[in-house]
Amino acid sequence: xxxxxxxxxxxxxxxxxxxxxxxxxxxxxxxxxxxxxxxxxxxxxxxxxxxxxxxxxxxxxxxxxxxxxxxxxxxxxxxxxxxxxxxxxxxxx
Numbered sequence: 001x002x003x004x005x006x007x008x009x010x011x012x013x014x015x016x017x018x019x020x021x022x023x024x025x026x027x028x029x030x031x032x033x034x035x036x037x038x039x040x041x042x043x044x045x046x047x048x049x050x051x052x053x054x055x056x057x058x059x060x061x062x063x064x065x066x067x068x069x070x071x072x073x074x075x076x077x078x079x080x081x082x083x084x085x086x087x088x089x090x091x092x093x
Contacts, residue, residue, distance in 0.1 A: 004050030004057055006065035007031065009078070013042045020044065022051060025069065031056050 007022035013030065018041065022031040029051070033041060036049060036056045048092040049056035060068075 004052045004068075006048055006068045007051045007056075007058065008048050008065070009033075009044045009056070011045060015041055020056075022049065022056070024051065030054070067075065 005024055007024035007029065007052050009020045009031070010028075012020045014031075018033045018037055020031050020033050020041070022029055031049070032055045033044060033049075033092055034055070036044065036059050044056075044059070048060050050058045050060055050063055050068075
């Protein structure tokens, strides 16, 4: 199973290599756009994409991006709770 993280394309940094800068939860990363570049690179600026291992795999809308980010945040909270239980921090006497 692949997990794509939503990120917003903010600028094209190298059109020849199809590379852009994306903001992912406040962190800036370089992303390859080759898989989503059908309509031209400049058309992707401002769009949300699902990013996996440095590649934009699909264009999504802002609502889908927000829902995915919320689900990932919830998953992270669940993982933290499980870690605490495993380490005995959440164990009951």
